[in-house]
Amino acid sequence: MKSGPLILLVNSNPRNIELLEQFLKKAGYEISGTTTLEEASQFLEGAKTPDLALVDITGFDQHIWTFCDALHSREVPFLLISPRYSSALQQESIARGARGMLVKPLATRELLALIKTMINQE
Amino acid sequence: MMKTNYPSRISTGIAGLDEILAGGLIPNRTYLIRGGPGSGKTTLGLHFLSAGAARGERALYISLEEPVEQIKKNAEMRGFNLEGVTFLDLSPTSEFFKETLTYDIFSPAEVEREPITAKIIEQVEKVKPRLVFLDPMTQFRYLSPDVFQFRRQVLSFLRYLVEREATVMFSSEASAEAPDDDLQFISDGVISLENKAGERTIGVDKFRGSSFRAGRHGLKLDDKGIVVYPRLIPIAARKESFGKTISSGIPEIDELLGGGVERGTVTIISGPSGVGKTTLGLQFMKEAAGRGERSVVYSFEEEVEIMIRRAEAINIPARIMIEKGTLTLKKVEPLQYTPDEFAYLVRQDVEEKGTQIVMIDSVAGFRLSVRGEDVQSRLHALCKYLQNMGVAVFLITETSTIVGDFSITDLNISYLADNIIFLRYLEIQGEMQKAIGVLKKRLSNFEKTLRQYDITRYGIKVGRPLTELRGILTGAPEWIEEKDL
Numbered sequence: 001m002k003s004g005p006l007i008l009l010v011n012s013n014p015r016n017i018e019l020l021e022q023f024l025k026k027a028g029y030e031i032s033g034t035t036t037l038e039e040a041s042q043f044l045e046g047a048k049t050p051d052l053a054l055v056d057i058t059g060f061d062q063h064i065w066t067f068c069d070a071l072h073s074r075e076v077p078f079l080l081i082s083p084r085y086s087s088a089l090q091q092e093s094i095a096r097g098a099r100g101m102l103v104k105p106l107a108t109r110e111l112l113a114l115i116k117t118m119i120n121q122e
Numbered sequence: 123m124m125k126t127n128y129p130s131r132i133s134t135g136i137a138g139l140d141e142i143l144a145g146g147l148i149p150n151r152t153y154l155i156r157g158g159p160g161s162g163k164t165t166l167g168l169h170f171l172s173a174g175a176a177r178g179e180r181a182l183y184i185s186l187e188e189p190v191e192q193i194k195k196n197a198e199m200r201g202f203n204l205e206g207v208t209f210l211d212l213s214p215t216s217e218f219f220k221e222t223l224t225y226d227i228f229s230p231a232e233v234e235r236e237p238i239t240a241k242i243i244e245q246v247e248k249v250k251p252r253l254v255f256l257d258p259m260t261q262f263r264y265l266s267p268d269v270f271q272f273r274r275q276v277l278s279f280l281r282y283l284v285e286r287e288a289t290v291m292f293s294s295e296a297s298a299e300a301p302d303d304d305l306q307f308i309s310d311g312v313i314s315l316e317n318k319a320g321e322r323t324i325g326v327d328k329f330r331g332s333s334f335r336a337g338r339h340g341l342k343l344d345d346k347g348i349v350v351y352p353r354l355i356p357i358a359a360r361k362e363s364f365g366k367t368i369s370s371g372i373p374e375i376d377e378l379l380g381g382g383v384e385r386g387t388v389t390i391i392s393g394p395s396g397v398g399k400t401t402l403g404l405q406f407m408k409e410a411a412g413r414g415e416r417s418v419v420y421s422f423e424e425e426v427e428i429m430i431r432r433a434e435a436i437n438i439p440a441r442i443m444i445e446k447g448t449l450t451l452k453k454v455e456p457l458q459y460t461p462d463e464f465a466y467l468v469r470q471d472v473e474e475k476g477t478q479i480v481m482i483d484s485v486a487g488f489r490l491s492v493r494g495e496d497v498q499s500r501l502h503a504l505c506k507y508l509q510n511m512g513v514a515v516f517l518i519t520e521t522s523t524i525v526g527d528f529s530i531t532d533l534n535i536s537y538l539a540d541n542i543i544f545l546r547y548l549e550i551q552g553e554m555q556k557a558i559g560v561l562k563k564r565l566s567n568f569e570k571t572l573r574q575y576d577i578t579r580y581g582i583k584v585g586r587p588l589t590e591l592r593g594i595l596t597g598a599p600e601w602i603e604e605k606d607l
Contacts, residue, residue, distance in 0.1 A: 016227040083226065105229035
């Protein structure tokens with residue numbers, strides 16, 4: 001079986017990862033979920049380069065930006081997920097190379113469409 | 123295929139509510155039960171389903187909030203037979219709290235709706251219910267991303283059930299913060315429950331395709347479930363037996379009244395405390411009992427035993443009448459009855475037991491049971507109903523003044539009366555005496571003079587007309603002397 005595109009999930013809430021995984025796997029993606037920055041950084045050091053990363057900033061501190069820089073330097077497209085809208089946050093994330101910022105809760109249909117277009121562009 | 127008429131109605135399991143709904147629910151429709159916490163929504167649903175199951179119909183209870191075990195236990199304690207009722211438990215389990223199942227990446231609508239919908243569909247396909255109770259529908263609101271989705275979802279869900287030939291009842295928890303107007307528009311019928319200042323009422327706000335009894339009706343919710351007392355509407359009852367005169371059995375009183383009082387009329391007996399108003403009413407009943415007719419006294423003030431003894435002391439054989447079934451004395455504790463409950467009691471006596479004379483002793487006590495509501499309209503409805511049923515009604519009203527200024531009642535109810543009999547204390551040459559007179563008689567002529575009235579151990583004694591006195595109504599009459607004539 002040919003494996004689908006690989007998506008890296010960074011999310012401090014395991015239940016969120018579980019739900020995203022369920023949903024994205026159904027849509028044919030390979031998923032790798034991480035709940036800490038260390039785990040996520042380790043994954044980036046590994047053999048596989050993800051096709052896309054979804055980074056939920058909830059529960060993380062300033063170090064999240066370092067991780068974003070790491071994604072950017074490896075040319076991994078990524079989206080930031082935030083619990084609320086803030087234009088300062090949005091500017092910062094664009095500056096760090098994010099393709100955009102999504103505000104929770106996410107609408108499943110739109111998320112899927114967004115992921116599809118982003119991965120096809122690559 | 124659509125049917126053009128409704129061959130049968132489905133009972134709600136509550137007789138009084140069926141009456142308000144002109145026979146019951148129209149099958150294959152959806153009904154909203156709304157009300158605040160503790161107003162009896164779940165109980166109403168249990169009545170609906172258990173009555174249906176007793177008729178052999180398949181019934182399904184979908185609980186989105188209360189655990190099914192708890193519902194069943196409470197219901198069985200209250201004597202509901204839930205055999206034949208299938209339960210679907212969609213209430214959250216304790217696991218939800220124990221494990222970290224909270225999430226925020228997607229909205230609950232996206233995550234929870236599918237599994238819940240799947241469970242409901244599975245049960246509905248399996249049970250094929252004819253009756254469904256969903257408690258509460260408002261839970262779905264949290265599973266919809268917006269109002270439009272909620273409305274569409276509810277509509278299509280209800281249609282799904284109705285297409286499978288189910289009659290659906292669903293509850294909603296309405297509050298000022300979360301109104302349920304949308305649900306009211308969607309449903310075919312709206313039944314609302316209220317609990318205001320300890321007084322429970324039920325009302326139908328909407329019932330597509332049928333008439334219904336408007337207004338708020340009394341409701342009692344106790345450990346046996348719900349009893350509904352439909353509010354009396356005089357027009358609803360009609361029976362022909364008017365005009366026949368009832369004699370008091372005392373020739374002088376009959377002379378005063380031009381023969382007696384007629385059936386289907388209201389007679390006010392007015393007078394100060396202790397003058398013998400109740401006794402006069404009982405006298406009519408004694409005479410009626412002799413003809414085998416049944417009378418009922420609703421005593422708001424006096425204990426039954428005391429009334430019996432008092433009656434017996436003046437040659438009215440109350441106990442024997444009670445034993446023969448021609449008299450019923452009922453002590454009504456005004457604060458225990460709502461007006462609708464009391465009206466229901468009267469209706470039972472009249473319609474099921476054929477009561478022909480009713481006495482309310484006294485109007486002041488009745489007023490207490492009304493608790494601040496409009497006494498006049500309540501009494502009006504009750505009296506008109508009794509009149510239409512051909513019952514002779516006696517209302518006892520006590521006047522606060524012993525002598526002096528003349529008044530009939532302290533409440534403005536004299537317009538209700540077809541006949542007014544008044545009893546007075548008179549002071550004649552330093553001696554207390556009683557007098558009886560008639561102030562109004564709608565259906566016949568009457569004597570305009572007063573007569574002496576006395577209660578002895580042989581019964582009521584009424585003398586000749588007091589034509590030699592003047593100023594009787596002041597309470598201190600004077601003899602009319604020869605030279606004045």
